Amino acid sequence: MNLAIDVATLASINFLLGLGIVTVYKGTRILNFALPGVILATAYLTVTVASHAPLVVALAAGALAAAALGALTFYVGILPILGRPTYVGILTTVAIGFMLESIVTIIWKVEIRNLNLPSASFTLGDRLVSSDQAIMWMAALGAGILFGVVYRYTRVGLWLAATADENLLARQRGIPVMMVLLASFVIAALLGYVVALLLGARQGVTMALGSAALRGLVVALVGGLDSVLGAALAAVLLGGVEAWVVQTDPRLATVVPYMVLLAVLIWRPWGLLGTPEELERV
Amino acid sequence: MAIAALVAAAIVPFVFDTYYLSLLNLVFIACIGAIGINITTGYAGQVNLGQAGFLLVGEFVAGAIAIHIGAIWANFWIAAPAAMIAGAAVGVIVGWPALRVRGLYVTLATLAAFFVIQYLGLRYIEYLQQTLKTGIDIKLSALDLLFMTVSSERSWYYLLLSVTVVVIVAATGLAHTKAGRAWQALREHELMTEVMGIDVAHYKLIAFAVGASLASLAGMLFGFYHHSVNPEAFTVEVSVQYLAMIIIGGMGSIAGAVLGAAFVVLIPYGLEWVLDTFNAPSQFLIYFSAVRLGVFAFLMLIFLLLEPEGLIGLWERIRRFFVLWPFRFQPLEEKRR
Amino acid sequence: MITGITEPSQPSLQVADVTVKFGGLLALDNVTVDVPTPYLVGLIGPNGAGKTTLINAITGVAKPSSGHVVIDGKDVTGKAPSQIAHMGVARTFQLPQAFGHFTVVETMMLGAHMMLKYPWFAGVLPFGWARREEARVLEKVEEVIDFLELERYRDKVVRTLPYGVQKLVDLGRALVPNPQVLLLDEPSTGLTREEKENMARFLLRLRYERHLAMLWIEHDLELITDLADRLVALCFGQVIAVGEPKEVMRTPEVVSAYVGAAS
DSSP states (O other): OHHHHHHHHHHHHHHHHHHHHHHHHHHHSOOOTTHHHHHHHHHHHHHHHHTTSOHHHHHHHHHHHHHHHHHHIIIIIIGGGTTSOHHHHHHHHHHHHHHHHHHHHHHHTTOOBOOOOOOOEEEETTEEEEHHHHHHHHHHHHHHHHHHHHHHHSHHHHHHHHHHHOHHHHHHTTOOHHHHHHHHHHHHHHHHHHHHHHHHHHHOBOTHHHHHHHHHHHHHHHHOTTOHHHHHHHHHHHHHHHHHHTTTOHHHHHHHHHHHHHHHHHHOTTOSSSOSOOOOOO | OHHHHHHHHHHHHHHSOHHHHHHHHHHHHHHHHHHHHIIIIIITOOOOSOHHHHHHHHHHHHHHIIIIIOOTTHHHHTHHHHHHHHHHHHHHHHHGGGGTSOHHHHHHHHHHHHHHHHHHHHHHHHHHHHHSOOOSSEEOOOEEOSSOEEOSHHHHHHHHHHHHHHHHHHHHHHHTSHHHHHHHHHHHOHHHHHHTTOOHHHHHHHHHHHHHHHHHHHHHHHHHHTTEEOGGGOOHHHHHHHHHHHHHHOTTOHHHHHHHHHHHHHHHHHHHHHHHHTTOOHHHHHTHHHHHHHHHHHHHHHHHHHOTTHHHHHHHHHHHHHHHTTOSSOOSOOOOO | OOOTTOOOOSEEEEEEEEEEEETTEEEEEEEEEEEETTOEEEEEOOTTSSHHHHHHHHTTSSOOSEEEEEETTEEOTTOOHHHHHHTTEEEOOSSGGGGTTSBHHHHHHHHGGGGOOSOGGGGGSSSSHHHHHHHHHHHHHHHHHHHTTOGGGTTSBGGGSOHHHHHHHHHHHHHTTOOSEEEEESTTTTOOHHHHHHHHHHHHHIIIIIOOEEEEEOSOHHHHHHHOSEEEEEETTEEEEEESHHHHHHSHHHHHHHHHHHO
16 A cells, blocks of 8 residues: 555656656657756745745746746747757757756755645555645646547647648648647646646755656656657556665665666667657658 | 977977866866767767766776776776777667667667666775775776876876877768768758668667767776766766767867867866856855856857857858958859869 | 660569558559669659659658569568668659758768778778778769769858759769669759759760669659650559650640649
């Protein structure tokens, strides 16, 4: 039971982060390496505002900042380089992410801040479960179902696929390509923000949130970059392995997701449920 | 021209004092690593976020050879080839996914490899500390080339200068022959490159092997230069610095890598001076590494967006401006070389 | 038209009943095309007919779900694109600027990759094996540069050149390794009348002097009808007409395909 609860929580975090990455990838064929920086900045901002103003205001400010930073990543890092080779997009998002990280360090001085969300707890079996853990499970489940449904049954999924695969054709057919791209960055940032809040409430807001956010990239790749179901599967798998290893060697536990990633990339590079290699255009 | 440069380079240690020589030595080590990552990332377009990991491989090889073999001549003549071979092997493992998938996946593989190498390395260090009682710091003996011992800044200068020159010549050779052209072509468009009869997967793997092997060589030299194995010095920030070197200097250009290495190694000293003179708030000095990271990330972004060919491209443009002035464009009819 | 000196022997390129599917879409449906040496075969058809897909199927970029691609009597279906290139198949690209940062000579040396037999690491040395091979192949490259009259652009960066010249450089890049079969993906699209005639002149010289088998995708119907030995018309992935260019242009299917596409 204990293990199951730990796995559920880790898996939920993993999944929400992975979903952010998958969302951007589906629309742009770009991995958003700026996400760790965005998460750090919004988490620290929320804590700071919360110490001067009501919590609701802080949450709203944080969400607004997340959306703004997501949009900023797009406008500064992606829009100007559309049409250039993929590696340029990787590098611009990396640069934006580290700029944010640097700014956060200078402003907030790597301090640990507490984020007090209203919380309650209840027992599940013989284990005390806090409400933020439960919220995390719900958020992951809700987001998973929502995104799964949206991608499969609405035009948004088609738009994302069309934007990524046939950018020119998509524009000619009247798909608001720029809006789709922008929206996918904003949504990814907001998803990241939700995780930042929940993680921050549990273990305090620290610089470690940034490396936790890297986990999202790992989850997305292990699952298969274009698959929501794959992200879910990978989230559970990685959560399970991590919860299991942490009992014997806590230091190994922080590295084990990366070992899983390397193994998966060598054995099945497109991820557990990803599509094997989409063709480039000649 | 080349002879003049060599003479100048030979005189340098007698003109500058030790402090400036040590800066130059750091630039040389950075040059070797930067040329390596420029082959993987600048030429072949495979973004490497794990350069620190490849450097670490070299440092661990340095430690292993110095401690396990213990013969002082082995510190260079065995450690250097061993570091390069180990680096190439790790590069091949990390680049393996590149055989079947494209850039994005491989980038994260490099980052994952960094964390795994760091973990394994730390375990190895712990093993040494416990079994060999080496103490917390693992001290490395001096380098010996058989004909000379390398310990003073001046002797390091000559050694690092020679190694850097050899690396520059070799890398330039690769860049201007079939491997270099294949890398640049696959960076721009893998499928079109494949259709020209070039085995893209093969060349991607080579790019990883060569890049990682040079990084590992740099890491090995770094270890002996500082007389210690210190994995904590190699963080993600180091990987970003190396990316910054080639982006600022000029991706896909050996000269760019050299220029970028010098820039990235030296700029922090200038930055410190600026912060000092302008009485910046104390946290800028306390969190100097963050300031540095921010500045490099910012420069990376600016160069990527505005001058993708880096300082080398900028220099070309400035030169052209003055050569052509008052005209903007070169006439098409121009004398053959 | 002079045809007496160049009667076709066996087809250098045979596409037999090739079907290519993208998802549920039939991009090519049982397509059969023969390109004998030294014929210039024109490939026409409205947008989306599957012309580029056919070239992709021949070069191994698109995998046929059924049918065969035969080069010089050898079945190459399912082989990797780089292997097929080694069999003597070269192609030009619709948009040639992908490798625009190279100079003209470098671009052609890139095209000559297959002719360079030294192992890649031999390039490390500033003398020896690699340099000798490079010098030998450079002579071959200079011949192609001369042939295409590109001397004045020799050391220019490709993307700074006029579009028509870029197309010629791309053709040269494909010609350097001495291909038996040359696939041309819209070589004249986007060119001025003058540039088009220039390009056509080179292609005809290739046909008569170098005896290449060529498959030429072309939108300029007038141009291709004049120059091709044979025309193949594709529409919605199917071959709707094959044969003597003027006759193909008169077939009701071709006429209606173009009129239908236009309306």
